[in-house]
Amino acid sequence: MIEAFEILFTASFWVAAIRIASPLIFATMGELICERAGVLNLGIEGIMVVGAFAGWLTVYMGGDLWFGVAVAALAGAAFGLLHATLTVPLGLSQHVVGIGITLLATSLTYFTYRIVLPEVTSPPRIEPFQPLPVPLLSDIPVVGPALFNQTPLTYLAFATVAVVAWVLYRTPLGLAVRAAGENPSAVEAQGISVNAVRMGAVMVGSALMAIGGAFLTMSAFNSFFFEMINGRGWICIALVVFGSWRPGKALLGAILFAAFDAYQVRLQQLTGGVVPYQLFLMMPFVLSILALVVMSRRAAYPKALMIPYQKGER
């Protein structure tokens, strides 16, 4: 029992938690932007698969790591454009389109993988991002390695949260995005195109989701394999709700979930197989559901979320 408690004070636990949280942070920020503009993007799971593959493939083909991240983002934005075109100007069901995008993006990725690498049985490896310790700060016990001895992509994830929060709350652009998710007719009445705002938000959001996927193949691991995303996209949708559509709270949610995940792995080792390991695997999800129930009861969701806007309609 004491050992289970001590895990919480080890640096390796927190290093793992922050690493697990990083892709979730990117994708959660991406989903948050989409939803703040009024579009539920259920394509997230598939777009993360695309990002994971596109980034990895670019590097495997000889590209620079950062170039890989850019390609992943562009690939994500392209699927975002498809999603946005169907849901925003055409006003189709966001549920159906989102699930369609996920299926399409996932299948297209696996198909491309087979075309590009027909003969491979074990996935080829790349040289991923390496930890980049921040001088001095990384020497602080526990917190240092967890926060300041990570790969550059993790730092980028945290920076993304700050940028998203700044843009949403401190710039005219963010104001337009939030208003598009609250009451699109207010946006239109002020001479701004709702379609442009929403499509832009979905594309930028999708690019972030794809970077989240790329983190897995280019920072957490060093190769691409099927089922890699494994429901992380869906978790991010829940994290947005958990964070009440606020970047800071969503960041906390991502770290909390990742901590549960890192904890259950260590707990499994501790019990030495007496308890079925599936119970531990289940733990982060059960705790997430509980946290969601508690947190989202007073959440103020964007009023126009999932409501298509058609100009001039009564």
Added chain:
Amino acid sequence: MTASALLISGITKRFGSLVANDAISLELGQGEVVALLGENGAGKTTLMNILFGHYVADEGTVEAFGQALPPGDPRAALAAGIGMVHQHFTLADNMSVLENIVLGTQSPWSLRLDRAQARSRIRELSRDFGLAVEPDRQVAALSVGERQRVEILKALYRDARILILDEPTAVLTPGETDALFATLKMLVAKGLSIIFISHKLHEVMAVSDRVLVLRAGRIAGERTTRDTTRQELAALMVGEEVQAPAVAPVSRGRALLTLDNVSTAPLGGGSRLDGVSLALHEGVITGLAGVSGNGQAALAALLAGTAVPADGVMMIDAEAIANWSPRTALAKGVARIPEDRHAVGTIADMSVTENVISERYRSERFSSRGIVDWKAARGFAETLIRDYDVKCPSPDTRIRLLSGGNIQKLILGRALDPEPKIILANQPTRGLDVGAVAYVHGRLLEARARGAAILLISEDLDEIMALSDEVRVMFRGRISAPSQRGERSIRELGELMAGHGAEAAHHAA
């Protein structure tokens, strides 16, 4: 009234076969208030939506300060100094007043929203034009009157020179209306031009310099406000003289519904009944006056079957009711005309046919063995459309597309068709134009002549006085003793509404 601010010439707009605007021309001078008067559906809002670029006209042009406006471009209208206060506010509830106002006024690519500068500018405008509202409050926390002020501030913040107000008083209390008129006077004094859209004659008389009357998409007449009368305008508006309803004497029958010392648990909004005794008699319209929020909603819910008595006895036909629910209420012959025709009375995205059978689709007339008889349903909808003179393209039309008056006529038809014994009419004419009000009143009086017991809940004292055989006043969940037609003056009713003597009246009842 020196130069022209706005020149609309020959605007025509068709929606399918409906001609919403037929060759309408209008000139607005600087510093002038022009009222656009017309019934619901006369084409006022369509015209303003064209002006503001929400719709594109089929024919005609719009010029602001000598410059032609490109059609279908709200941005151009805003840039030309046209500001519009829509009937349904275009505000984002979860955002602050300031955020709503500055939305779209700064380049989207600037890195910082200048809140401090915006705040001081908004404060200055509020002060100059009597539009008191705190910039940092959430819109969701504001009253309707405050929200309207935010809408006006939105236009002024963009330096609007022409302000269009679409039915601005529909949602305001009398006090807020007076404050709005005072603001409009200040705006005109600063040289702004105003188009005031309304169907309320006394407001048009009070606020405008010139009146343009629209009827069925055409200009039916133009008058200088000074030189006209309410009667003349009303006649232009509906195309005929409007008459007060003639109330024939009907003999008072037995009590169909009685409440004996009934109390209810508070509803969501806190509305509750506190020991109410009341009897609704055959052939009698019981008018219930009172300031909104004094228990009318609870009484309406009780009759409609959506609330049950917590204490006391409720009887229909001298029989105590059991298992009270909306279904029982319908079965016992209670017809409901709900207060909110959009939220409660109808299902906006379902068809007229589906809406008119929604209370009775289980009956043998409209279904057998659990299968809906759509032929009978459609036939019923067609009958109602014809008999109640509903303007609607077909029974398959989504009800959301109809005007308020036409929706109310359908609700009325649905409620009255089974010849109900008891009718709950909750704010039956709120927001309707003169013609539709007269129509609703006529139908209620017909039901009374046939022997129905009617409870009329209304905030409009003129309506209560005109229709009711018996008037009662609600105050804090209690109900006053009845007065017969003409017994209490408006002033006396007003005192009861304010709570003076309510206790005594309650105990006497």
